[in-house]
Amino acid sequence: MSSSTGCSKRRLMKMVRRGVPKGNRDGRKHSFYGQALDEAKKFQLEQAQGIEGIDEEIAILRVKLRELVEKQPDRLDLHLAAASTIARLVKTRYSITKEQKKSLKEAVARVLSEIAVPLGIKALIR
Numbered sequence: 001m002s003s004s005t006g007c008s009k010r011r012l013m014k015m016v017r018r019g020v021p022k023g024n025r026d027g028r029k030h031s032f033y034g035q036a037l038d039e040a041k042k043f044q045l046e047q048a049q050g051i052e053g054i055d056e057e058i059a060i061l062r063v064k065l066r067e068l069v070e071k072q073p074d075r076l077d078l079h080l081a082a083a084s085t086i087a088r089l090v091k092t093r094y095s096i097t098k099e100q101k102k103s104l105k106e107a108v109a110r111v112l113s114e115i116a117v118p119l120g121i122k123a124l125i126r
Contacts, residue, residue, distance in 0.1 A: 031045075053093070054092065054093055057089060058086060058089050061082060061085060061086050061089070065079065065086065
């Protein structure tokens with residue numbers, strides 16, 4: 001997908017990206033949380049900063065919920081709280097912005113008009 005300027009969305013996001021360049025360790029010693037961490041935790045923090053998305057967090061919460069159900073089967077309040085947190089994270093994981101929805105809709109419309117119409121499939125286009 002490209003915008004009217006000819007730049008891809010990914011390229012625009014890279015141009016807008018702020019903060020310390022990826023892999024730069026200079027920010028580590030000055031970071032807000034880094035000041036309170038020992039060297040091992042600082043290393044873990046640095047690793048965590050390189051992770052994109054929340055798939056691992058969802059997975060670990062599912063494992064913890066299972067452990068909770070096994071160890072404390074009567075704590076339905078905790079089960080519900082954990083399940084609600086997982087549901088919120090999954091919703092966040094799969095949500096897209098209004099701009100992304102519009103872009104997707106436009107892309108599908110282009111495909112239909114460029115491919116379906118020449119093939120004589122007009123019933124799909126409204």
